[in-house]
Amino acid sequence: MKLDTAANILAKIGNPTRLRIVRLLVRAGDEGLPVGMIQKKLKIPGSTLTHHITHLKSAGVIRQERQQATLICKMEFEVLRNLVDYLTEECCADIDAREDAA
Amino acid sequence: MKLDTAANILAKIGNPTRLRIVRLLVRAGDEGLPVGMIQKKLKIPGSTLTHHITHLKSAGVIRQERQQATLICKMEFEVLRNLVDYLTEECCADIDAREDAA
DNA sequence: TTATTATTTCGATAATTCTAGAAATATAGT
DNA sequence: ACTATATTTCTAGAATTATCGAAATAATAA
Numbered sequence: 001m002k003l004d005t006a007a008n009i010l011a012k013i014g015n016p017t018r019l020r021i022v023r024l025l026v027r028a029g030d031e032g033l034p035v036g037m038i039q040k041k042l043k044i045p046g047s048t049l050t051h052h053i054t055h056l057k058s059a060g061v062i063r064q065e066r067q068q069a070t071l072i073c074k075m076e077f078e079v080l081r082n083l084v085d086y087l088t089e090e091c092c093a094d095i096d097a098r099e100d101a102a
Numbered sequence: 103m104k105l106d107t108a109a110n111i112l113a114k115i116g117n118p119t120r121l122r123i124v125r126l127l128v129r130a131g132d133e134g135l136p137v138g139m140i141q142k143k144l145k146i147p148g149s150t151l152t153h154h155i156t157h158l159k160s161a162g163v164i165r166q167e168r169q170q171a172t173l174i175c176k177m178e179f180e181v182l183r184n185l186v187d188y189l190t191e192e193c194c195a196d197i198d199a200r201e202d203a204a
Numbered sequence: 205t206t207a208t209t210a211t212t213t214c215g216a217t218a219a220t221t222c223t224a225g226a227a228a229t230a231t232a233g234t
Numbered sequence: 235a236c237t238a239t240a241t242t243t244c245t246a247g248a249a250t251t252a253t254c255g256a257a258a259t260a261a262t263a264a
Contacts (some may be wrong), residue, residue: 010112011112014114015115016105029197036240039177046242050241064182091129092131095130119252141210144205149213
């Protein structure tokens, strides 16, 4: 994963409202949740919710699938996994091969 | 970990410059890196670097320890671990105990 | 005490992001 | 076609954040 990609995802889920959405969807698993259900749980205006969903989609954190009149939001679990890996990978890699030159 | 705490950390490390700092410090392990070394690697003005370091410190992501004239930045690995746990915990918890009521 | 290196504080500007009301669009049922 | 429900687009103001030069402070050495 590229640094800018990771930073973008982190910035998106770093908003409290969006993190709440992500947590709901993580808990919901592969079945996801309809936008309307998320709105009921979060109690925020639809336009604000759409704004945040747009951000999460653009970062690839979630996707939407239509089921008749309602849109289901689903977590992209693989993206989340990759992000977590990115944050911890190469931990302490420079301890032995210490490069003290700039 | 509280949601707002996690969101704050995520927002901080969601900045590309700060994520670069974090990655350097993760690789550096418990010995950390001096501010000046980070500056050389990132090639950014000192004031900008201080700005970002201040953010990372305020979120508890890193700490600083003085060694003579230089300040060493060190990753708070436990905080990072807790964050990663927070992002993945209770995954799919609502799949069985599905609560379709708002 | 003067000089040198290391790092931060101050201050100002540019850019981005959050929030939400009003209007628009999409889907399905009657 | 009309209605109801679901969701998004448009728009704009408020708030937050990023950036960096100049000046200030901290630690050490001469």
